[in-house]
Structure formats: structure tokens, C-alpha cells
Amino acid sequence: MTMIITRNYPEPPISQKEILRYAGCQTEDSAIMEIMQECLREISEKLTYKVCYIETTLTISADCCDFVFFKTHAAKLAENLSGCEKAILFAATIGTEIDRSITRYGHIAPSKALMMQAIGAERIEALCNRFCEDIKKETGVRLKPRFSPGYGDLPLDAQKDIFNILDPAKHIGLTLNDSLLMSPSKSVTAFVGILDNIEQ
Amino acid sequence: MNFLDFLHNHIVYLDGGMGTLLQAKGLKPGEYPEHWNITHPEEITAIHKAYFDAGSHVVCTNTFGANALKFSADELESIIKAAVNNAKAAKEQSSNPGEKFIALDIGPSGKLLKPLGDLDFEAAVSLFAETVRIGTRLGVDLILIETMNDSYETKAALLAAKENSTLPVIVSNAYSEDGKLMTGASPAAMVALLEGMGADAIGANCSLGPKQLRGVAEELITVASVPVILKPNAGLPKSVDGKTVFDITPDEFADELADLITKGIRVAGGCCGTTPDYIRALVDKTKTLSPVPITDKNLTVVSSYTHAVTFGNAPILIGERINPTGKKRFKQALMENDMDYILTEGVNQQEKGVHILDVNVGLPDIDEVSMLQNAVCQLQAILNLPLQIDTADATAMETALRRYNGKAMINSVNGKEESMQAVFPLVKKYGGLVVALTLDENGIPETAEGRFAIAEKILKVAEEYGISKKDIIFDTLAMTISADNKAALATLTALSRIKNELGCHTSLGVSNVSFGLPNRDAINSTFFALALENGLSAAIMNPYSSDMMKTYYTFKALKGLDENCADYIAAADSFAVATATPITETKKSTEEYKSDLQHAIVKGFKEKAGDITKELLNTLSPLDIVQNEIIPALDIVGKGFEEKTVYLPQLLTSAEAAKSAFEHIKAFMASTAEKAADKGPFVLATVHGDIHDIGKNIVKLLLENYGYAVVDLGKDVPPESVLEEVIRLKAPFAGLSALMTTTVPAMEETIKLLKEKAPWCKIIVGGAVLTQDYADKIGADKYAKDAMEAVRYAERL
Incomplete structure (x- = not known):
């Protein structure tokens, strides 16, 4: 029985440098660093780190990737997954509280909204990295870089299929809006090609 | 079966x-x-x-x-x-x-x-x-x-x-x-x-x-x-x-x-x-186990989207500041649909330590039904405190209760037949803890006995509606002692009897007791202490009053409700800070700026900018402060941003400091009925289907700083709503934001509609996926790559 697996993670290590980069700030100005610290103190314990995923076999012909349960037509994705006979499809989110904070500070202190936005971007990225690292460690395989809808020629429309397969609303509370945006907003869906040890 | x-x-x-x-x-x-x-x-x-x-x-x-x-x-x-x-x-x-x-x-x-x-x-x-x-x-x-x-x-x-x-x-x-x-x-x-x-x-x-x-x-x-x-x-x-x-x-x-x-x-x-x-x-x-019997836990409780607040242990504080009564600046905010002002009041009260927020947005000239619903929805989107829905309009009450994400406190019902008929069905349907005022068709009884009798009547009628007494909290009505020096005693006696004889919880709007007297905080806080000692469960009060907060924390500490006096000790610091902070201490570092206010704004010192402005308003006109202090400071920062010596977070902290200065100017002008000079309406929206609004909020903040009357329609706004507002205000500018390629078509549709029906309006667009080419293609008047560019464009025209 192939099933969707859910994982909960503890907080992955935080990169302040990355947060600053996402905030569009190339200086370690002390006032800005203080805002970042304040935001981190406030939000850290409210974030949840959840991933749900499925592992599937994969056949590629031309621009078509056949994941057994559904197919995509996107040359760039096919190129990314070339050489893989299996792939992981996953969805990850850090939960709704970051969105509430961004909204809250959007009304009362946009500088903090910007910082929360940057923290959210760094956190979801860190979660995705952590998940992929774990898969590598546990199974001894190598992984291709993540590939998400909206990259290259893989249309955002692919989200519909991904959500249909993973049902992330049920597993990790991640939903898809009519405009194909995800809620909570600090979330990622992606394909990851699995390269067996010996293969290139 | x-x-x-x-x-x-x-x-x-x-x-x-x-x-x-x-x-x-x-x-x-x-x-x-x-x-x-x-x-x-x-x-x-x-x-x-x-x-x-x-x-x-x-x-x-x-x-x-x-x-x-x-x-x-x-x-x-x-x-x-x-x-x-x-x-x-x-x-x-x-x-x-x-x-x-x-x-x-x-x-x-x-x-x-x-x-x-x-x-x-x-x-x-x-x-x-x-x-x-x-x-x-x-x-x-x-x-x-x-x-x-x-x-x-x-x-x-x-x-x-x-x-x-x-x-x-x-x-x-x-x-x-x-x-x-x-x-x-x-x-x-x-x-x-x-x-x-x-x-x-x-x-x-x-x-x-x-x-x-x-x-x-x-x-x-x-x-x-x-x-x-x-x-x-x-x-x-x-x-x-x-x-x-x-x-x-x-x-x-x-x-x-x-x-x-x-x-x-x-x-x-x-x-x-x-x-x-x-x-x-x-x-x-x-199968051989006997079922554990179901018992009524008899909890008096309200809730938000995160937690429940239970009455009967330590006193519950209900923040009273979201209420236009006697507050000119708040009325102005309501008239202008300035939700940020209301939300800031909510956040500030939470920071002061209240457990519940009273929400009253009733004014004769506004549509209370939609305003209350909007206020409740926006407050619960950003705050996790339970809300007390405070209105005399049953339709507004129902609309707000329906949308409330939790079990609300309801303010209020009273002993009048008409009131109970209107409110109790709503309590039954949507759930809620309802404040019951001990008054009826004959007014407020002068005696404690009279108020007690009304409480008994209210309980009886509530029971007929299937509402248990745990969901009723009595307010025995604080009346001013300046009119009747026995007024407080009647309130306290009624309170104590309801608590002890009916076993019900009580709440009071404390501040009324001192109406018409000088130094009201002194009376209020002592009355609060007396009421607490008589068994008061909750108070609708002003959390910005240091005297009231002192009473709250000392009462808890003295009554064994504060382990190791931890809350008292944590709060004690803030009791002292109430005195004004010195504002001229940083002379040296400010020399390069024309004034302390400019320095505070450029450096993004929010509180300081507010304090200095308050001080300056004693000697300078609001217009002078804006023209000679705030705008030049914003220009320094804006120029730095354009030259890439100042980054976005810094630009924002400066803009927020300026906003804090403006807040004092607005309050001053509201109190003197002086009309603010503004540069005309500017309608802003994140387009239909898009829920990202950080960029739009940044633009809004800067435009407000530069004196535009920004009407923020929020996110996910249908084209028709933008048009309606532009026409209503005959707005010369509309700003549209979209983050995603999937929502740019909605932007295009909005532009098309505006060009057709409101051709005078200049449309400025921005957002992550937009480019000059794209903006030209969809017919925008201006593509602004960042917030400063939007401001500069509007200033030029």
C-alpha cells in the first residue's frame, strides 16, 4: 500500500544572514538586527514544521513525466528528473501563525511585517532542506534539486494535481486557493528526483 | 431508540x-x-x-x-x-x-x-x-x-x-x-x-x-x-x-x-x-464498563481562535478602548474607515495585559452592522484575545457573532422584555457569555434590592430560552458618586448579593463611578479594589491607566492569586515608567540633523518621534511640523533608499516613526477641530484573487506620510469595488498590487474597468511579477518598482 506519510520536525537551525537577504537588507544595521531578534523571539515557538510526501516510480519520455498517478508535460521538469526512476512529491508548510503575524504587522508596523515575511521565507526553505537531507540520510540515495510548480515550464496549474494526490489539507493543513496560491503562504510543493547510489 | x-x-x-x-x-x-x-x-x-x-x-x-x-x-x-x-x-x-x-x-x-x-x-x-x-x-x-x-x-x-x-x-x-x-x-x-x-x-x-x-x-x-x-x-x-x-x-x-x-x-x-x-x-x-456520568462542569468561559478564558479565578480585565464614546480621534478613525487605528488600539491593549477586548464601533453616521463585522473579522485575524461584542443593535450583534471565531462575550442584555427577546435567541444560537445589566423598563433601581430583583428576573427568562446561568454575567451598573454619594455602595451591595445568593459572575464598567470628578483614576482604582473584594469577576476598564493596573496586580498578589508575586514584579517596572522620557539627551549624535525630530525619524525611533512631536505641538503649528520637520526627514531617507544607502527595513522604520509623529498631530487636530490639509484621496488595493499585501501596505504607509488620504481596500479586491471607491471619492490616483502571474489578469481587468468608467484616475501598479513592459501591456499609467517611486510619481503630478 503506497501511502502519504506525514512528518513533523523540530525547528531547523536559523540563518540570520539568509533572513536579512530575504528582507532586502545588505547591512547588519543594529536597529534592523534588533527588529529581527524581536520578530524571531515572538514567532519561533508558534511555527510548526510539517511535511507530507509520497514516493512514486517515474517514467520519462520526451517532456512527459509519468508519476503513475498522474502525468505532467514540462520539458524543464523532465530534464531535472532525467536519470531518475523514482521521485518524491512533497508538500511542506510552517503553518498559519506566520501569516497572522505578517497581517498583524502589515497594519501596525510594516517593517516587522517585512521581517516576518523574510523569516517565513527562510524558515520554509530551511524545512525543505532539512526534509531532503533526512531522506538522503535515511535511504542512502542522492537527490536531484527540488523542482516546484512555477519553475521553468512547469505551470502553476500543476498544483491542482499535486494537491489532489497528496491531499495536504488533511495531512498538514495546507490548502490551495482558486488563484493557485497556497494557504498558509509559507509553504512549498515540489518534486525531487531520486538517484540511486550507483547511478549518475 | x-x-x-x-x-x-x-x-x-x-x-x-x-x-x-x-x-x-x-x-x-x-x-x-x-x-x-x-x-x-x-x-x-x-x-x-x-x-x-x-x-x-x-x-x-x-x-x-x-x-x-x-x-x-x-x-x-x-x-x-x-x-x-x-x-x-x-x-x-x-x-x-x-x-x-x-x-x-x-x-x-x-x-x-x-x-x-x-x-x-x-x-x-x-x-x-x-x-x-x-x-x-x-x-x-x-x-x-x-x-x-x-x-x-x-x-x-x-x-x-x-x-x-x-x-x-x-x-x-x-x-x-x-x-x-x-x-x-x-x-x-x-x-x-x-x-x-x-x-x-x-x-x-x-x-x-x-x-x-x-x-x-x-x-x-x-x-x-x-x-x-x-x-x-x-x-x-x-x-x-x-x-x-x-x-x-x-x-x-x-x-x-x-x-x-x-x-x-x-x-x-x-x-x-x-x-x-x-x-x-x-x-x-x-463492554462491561459502566459509562462515566456526564456532569455540568459549570464553567463560565469565553474563547478566541486559540484559547479559552475562564471566569472565577483571578479577575478578568476587559479593555474598553475600542469605543468612540468621548474620543474624538477614535470617531475620526471610524468616519474615515481607518481600521489600522482600531487594530493598533487592540494590539496596544493586549500588550498592557487585558484578557478580553470590548469592541464598540457605534456612531450615528456609520453603518454599524458592516463596521462591527469588519472590526471583529480584522481584530480576530491578528489578535488572539476573546472579543466582547458591544452593541445595542441586534442586527449588528448577530452579524458579528456569526463571524466570530470562538465563543464571544456579548455586551449586553438587560431586564427589559424587548432586550431579552432580541438578545437571548442570539446567545442560544451562536453561544456566548452575555453581560446582563440590572435595569429594566423602569430604569436603574436606586437600591441594591431593586437590582437584585432584576437579576433574578433575567435568570428566569434566560432559562426559558435554554440559557444556563453560567452564561450570564451581571453588571450591577456603576453610577457616578458625584451625583449620589451612596451610588457606589448600591452597586457593590447588589454585586455581592448576586455573587453570593445567585452564584453568578459579575462585571462592571468601572470608570463611570468617577464621572464629573477630578483625578478620576484615583477613584476608579479604589472602587475597582472594593468591587474585587466584593467578588467582582471582571472589569471593563482602561488598561492604559497605571492606577487601575496597580490595583489589579496588587489585588492578585495580596489575595494569593499570583504565585511568588511573579506577575506583580514583572509589572512593577512599568508602573514607574509612566513619567515622560527625556528627549534631548542625544544632542551630540543629532547635530548632523536639523532637529531632534528629524533625527528620530531618520533613525526610526518610533516612540521618541511621537514624544518629540507631542512636545513640539505646544509651540509649533501642525503644518509647520509637517512641512519643516517630518517631510524633510522623510526625503533624506527616501533619497538614501533611492541611492541604495538605506535598505527597505530602514525605510520602513523611518516611515513608522513619521507615522507615530503624525498620530500625535492627528489627535491634536481632532481635539481642536482643525482640518488636516491632505493631497487628496489615493485608493489602494491588492487585486482580486491575490492575498499578498505587504507591498501594498508599504506603499500605503509612505503615501500617508506624504499627506495622501489613503483608502486601503485590502487584499483580494474585486475590480468593481475598486471602481466604486474611485468614483465615490473622485480619486485622482489608484494603486494596484499583484504578486502572482495568476493574478495579473485580475489587475488588467481592474485597469480596463477604471479606464472605461473613471478615465480621470491615474493607475499605478506594482508587485513582484510586474515589469515596465507588462505594466504597459495591461494599460497602467505608471509602473512603480518600489514604494518611493509611487510617492515620487504622485508628487510630480
Whole structure:
């Protein structure tokens, strides 16, 4: 029985440098660093780190990737997954509280909204990295870089299929809006090609 | 037997997993299990029958995801019909002689509700209503709302069930490892919400095994006055040789549940990974146990989307500042629909330590129904405090209660027939803790006896509406002692009698007592102390008053309600800080700036900028401060930003400091009725379908700084709404923001509509995916790559 697996993670290590980069700030100005610290103190314990995923076999012909349960037509994705006979499809989110904070500070202190936005971007990225690292460690395989809808020629429309397969609303509370945006907003869906040890 | 009668006297066994069994029978990922009702009726019936045979009293129809979002109306009808028929067939075929009921199963919609997602609350209610109506018509015995991981959606589903069916409704939520719902609610918060609305049983299912759900189950048992449901997974899933298996056996599962049944679980079953074997083991192990009786926990409680606030321990503080009475600046904010001002009042009061926020936005010239709804929705989007809905307009009250994400406090009802007729049905329907004022058709009795008698009458009528006394909190009405020096005594005596003789909680609007007297805080805080000593449970009060907060913290410390005096010590620092901060200490570092205010703004010192402005208003005109201090400071920062020596976060902190300066100027002008000079209206919106608004908010902040009267329509705004506002204000500018390629068409549509119907309006667009080319293509007047560019453009015209 192939099933969707859910994982909960503890907080992955935080990169302040990355947060600053996402905030569009190339200086370690002390006032800005203080805002970042304040935001981190406030939000850290409210974030949840959840991933749900499925592992599937994969056949590629031309621009078509056949994941057994559904197919995509996107040359760039096919190129990314070339050489893989299996792939992981996953969805990850850090939960709704970051969105509430961004909204809250959007009304009362946009500088903090910007910082929360940057923290959210760094956190979801860190979660995705952590998940992929774990898969590598546990199974001894190598992984291709993540590939998400909206990259290259893989249309955002692919989200519909991904959500249909993973049902992330049920597993990790991640939903898809009519405009194909995800809620909570600090979330990622992606394909990851699995390269067996010996293969290139 | 009727399900509720059976529930009253028995341990009720639900069924186990459906989805996992269907997957074992070949259901593919992405395939809708609900279709199997039609395509594989024998398989579905066989699973239901196996559960009845194993001892389930209730099987749930295979309709978890059967809603109008996934299926067309006809398809929905046939799916639910087939599902109910399958369950009925199983009921007939099963040889088990026990009671057998069929529950219409309702799972989450798969969408997140606004403002976190894009499903409107009322749309969610309609969605669930459709399923409820079909199921009810087909003759199920009860409704099970399950696996909901969001309190707001749970409320929508329960409301739909209550409005469209008279069947019993039992409600179960999916809690995460942290013991909360995905959107933050604790078990106590869910019990407050769901009991208030009349759920017949409340519980937890899915996501975890019985071991991990033990804490949640125990909390539910402690606080719930209705039967508690537990329907866990067969432990946690793990991967064995590439296959997924759950990690506990039927026996272990039954042992865990048996123990929790002796602690008070009354409705038990299984979720993902459980099979008829699990239910059989559960029934075998627990059938000789006697059900733990259901008792009324008698809790007086309100809740927000995260937590419950219980009355009767330490005093509860209800912040009174969101109320226009006697506040010119607040009135102005309401007239201008300046939600940020109201939200800031909410956040500031939370920071001062209040437990509940009173929300009153009634003004003669505004549409209170929509304003109150909007205020409640926006406050609960950013704050986790329970709200007290404060209005004399029953329609506004209902609209706000309906949308409130929790069990609200309601302000207020009184002893007048008319008032009780209007308010009590709302309390019964939506749940709530209602403040009851001890006055009636004859006014406010002067004596404590008179007020006590009205309280008794109110309780009696409430009971006729099915409202228990735990959901009534009496306000014995503080009257000013400047008019009658015995007034406070009458209030306190009535309060004490209601508390001791009727066993009810009390609340007071404390500040009225000092009306007309100098140094009101001194009277208020002493009166507050006296009322607390007489048993007051809650006060509607001003948390910015240092005297009031001192009384609160000292009372708690003296009455043994503050362990190690920790809260007192933590707050004691702030008692001293109330004196003005010196503002000229940084002379040296400010030399390069023209003035202290410029320095504060450029450096982004928010409080300091406010303090200096307040000081300057004693000697300079508001216009002088804006022209000679604030705007030049903003120009310094803006120029730095354009030259890339100042980064976005720094630009924003400066803009916020300037805003803090403006706030003092606005308050000053409101008090002197001076008219602010503004550069005309500027309509801003994030376009339809898009829910990203940080960029738009940045533009808004800067435009306000530069003197534009910004009308912020928010996010996900339909083209027609933008047009309506532009026409209404004859606005010379509209700013549109879009983050995603998928929402740029909505931007184009909005521009087209504006160009056609409001050709005078210059349209400025911005957002991550936009470029100059794109902006030209969709017909915008201006593409602004950042907020400063939008300001510069408007300034040039």
C-alpha cells in the first residue's frame, strides 16, 4: 500500500544572514538586527514544521513525466528528473501563525511585517532542506534539486494535481486557493528526483 | 431508540477507518473515495457491515469529502444517496443485535477560510448546508462533523448543521502533537465554542494514536459538559519495507481506549489505520464498563481562535478602548474607515495585559452592522484575545457573532422584555457569555434590592430560552458618586448579593463611578479594589491607566492569586515608567540633523518621534511640523533608499516613526477641530484573487506620510469595488498590487474597468511579477518598482 506519510520536525537551525537577504537588507544595521531578534523571539515557538510526501516510480519520455498517478508535460521538469526512476512529491508548510503575524504587522508596523515575511521565507526553505537531507540520510540515495510548480515550464496549474494526490489539507493543513496560491503562504510543493547510489 | 437517549446512558462505539481500508482494496492516491459509493457499493457496504458486526453502534457514511466544492449538485446528491443506502444495507445485513445508527459524515472542505485562505465563512456554511440537507432528507440518525483542524471551519459546519437539520450533531477535531488544532485552538477553546452552539458531543479524532491524544482527551473530559468523543488512528504510520503500517495492534489500541473510557470518554472509535478488528477488541475490552456520568462542569468561559478564558479565578480585565464614546480621534478613525487605528488600539491593549477586548464601533453616521463585522473579522485575524461584542443593535450583534471565531462575550442584555427577546435567541444560537445589566423598563433601581430583583428576573427568562446561568454575567451598573454619594455602595451591595445568593459572575464598567470628578483614576482604582473584594469577576476598564493596573496586580498578589508575586514584579517596572522620557539627551549624535525630530525619524525611533512631536505641538503649528520637520526627514531617507544607502527595513522604520509623529498631530487636530490639509484621496488595493499585501501596505504607509488620504481596500479586491471607491471619492490616483502571474489578469481587468468608467484616475501598479513592459501591456499609467517611486510619481503630478 503506497501511502502519504506525514512528518513533523523540530525547528531547523536559523540563518540570520539568509533572513536579512530575504528582507532586502545588505547591512547588519543594529536597529534592523534588533527588529529581527524581536520578530524571531515572538514567532519561533508558534511555527510548526510539517511535511507530507509520497514516493512514486517515474517514467520519462520526451517532456512527459509519468508519476503513475498522474502525468505532467514540462520539458524543464523532465530534464531535472532525467536519470531518475523514482521521485518524491512533497508538500511542506510552517503553518498559519506566520501569516497572522505578517497581517498583524502589515497594519501596525510594516517593517516587522517585512521581517516576518523574510523569516517565513527562510524558515520554509530551511524545512525543505532539512526534509531532503533526512531522506538522503535515511535511504542512502542522492537527490536531484527540488523542482516546484512555477519553475521553468512547469505551470502553476500543476498544483491542482499535486494537491489532489497528496491531499495536504488533511495531512498538514495546507490548502490551495482558486488563484493557485497556497494557504498558509509559507509553504512549498515540489518534486525531487531520486538517484540511486550507483547511478549518475 | 433515539440516538441522544442512547448516548445518555451508554458508551457509544463508532466505527473505524474507511480510507485506509479502501486503499487496501485498490483506491488510488488522488481518486475520490466518495465515488466508490456508486462504483463499488458492495465493498462499502461490506466495510460498514463488518463494523456493525464488530460492535459499532454508529457507522459513518462514506461522505468525508462529499461537498459542493468537489462535486456538482447532481453528483453530490447521488453520492450521498448511494452512501446512505450502503450504510442502510449494512445495517440490515448485520446480525449484531445491538443498537445501530447511521451518521452523516462531514469532513473539512479542503480549503482554508478567509482571511488565512480564500473561502468565505458564509460560503463555507452554504457548502456544508448542502451536504446536511441532502443527508438529513435521506434519513440518517445523526451528523458527525470530523477531522476539522480549524476552529472557524468547524463553526461553519456546525452552524450549517444546526440551521438545516434537527438531528443530533457530534463534532470531532484533529489535534496536532502540540495538543492544538492546526490553526491554534486548544481543546478548552473548542469546547467553549462548540458547547456554546449546542453540539451534542465533542471530541478528537485522526492525526495521532490514542497514546499521543491522551492529553487532549483528558483536557476535553475535564472541561466538557457534554459526552466526549475519541476516535484515534491506529498509532503513528511508519514505513516498513517501503510499505506504510500503523504502529499499534488492536489489543494495544483497545487497552489505551479502555483506560480513557474509565476516565470519562463516552464515544469511542477508530480513525486511519484501524479496522473492524480494532473495534472488536475495543468492544470486547470495554463492554462491561459502566459509562462515566456526564456532569455540568459549570464553567463560565469565553474563547478566541486559540484559547479559552475562564471566569472565577483571578479577575478578568476587559479593555474598553475600542469605543468612540468621548474620543474624538477614535470617531475620526471610524468616519474615515481607518481600521489600522482600531487594530493598533487592540494590539496596544493586549500588550498592557487585558484578557478580553470590548469592541464598540457605534456612531450615528456609520453603518454599524458592516463596521462591527469588519472590526471583529480584522481584530480576530491578528489578535488572539476573546472579543466582547458591544452593541445595542441586534442586527449588528448577530452579524458579528456569526463571524466570530470562538465563543464571544456579548455586551449586553438587560431586564427589559424587548432586550431579552432580541438578545437571548442570539446567545442560544451562536453561544456566548452575555453581560446582563440590572435595569429594566423602569430604569436603574436606586437600591441594591431593586437590582437584585432584576437579576433574578433575567435568570428566569434566560432559562426559558435554554440559557444556563453560567452564561450570564451581571453588571450591577456603576453610577457616578458625584451625583449620589451612596451610588457606589448600591452597586457593590447588589454585586455581592448576586455573587453570593445567585452564584453568578459579575462585571462592571468601572470608570463611570468617577464621572464629573477630578483625578478620576484615583477613584476608579479604589472602587475597582472594593468591587474585587466584593467578588467582582471582571472589569471593563482602561488598561492604559497605571492606577487601575496597580490595583489589579496588587489585588492578585495580596489575595494569593499570583504565585511568588511573579506577575506583580514583572509589572512593577512599568508602573514607574509612566513619567515622560527625556528627549534631548542625544544632542551630540543629532547635530548632523536639523532637529531632534528629524533625527528620530531618520533613525526610526518610533516612540521618541511621537514624544518629540507631542512636545513640539505646544509651540509649533501642525503644518509647520509637517512641512519643516517630518517631510524633510522623510526625503533624506527616501533619497538614501533611492541611492541604495538605506535598505527597505530602514525605510520602513523611518516611515513608522513619521507615522507615530503624525498620530500625535492627528489627535491634536481632532481635539481642536482643525482640518488636516491632505493631497487628496489615493485608493489602494491588492487585486482580486491575490492575498499578498505587504507591498501594498508599504506603499500605503509612505503615501500617508506624504499627506495622501489613503483608502486601503485590502487584499483580494474585486475590480468593481475598486471602481466604486474611485468614483465615490473622485480619486485622482489608484494603486494596484499583484504578486502572482495568476493574478495579473485580475489587475488588467481592474485597469480596463477604471479606464472605461473613471478615465480621470491615474493607475499605478506594482508587485513582484510586474515589469515596465507588462505594466504597459495591461494599460497602467505608471509602473512603480518600489514604494518611493509611487510617492515620487504622485508628487510630480
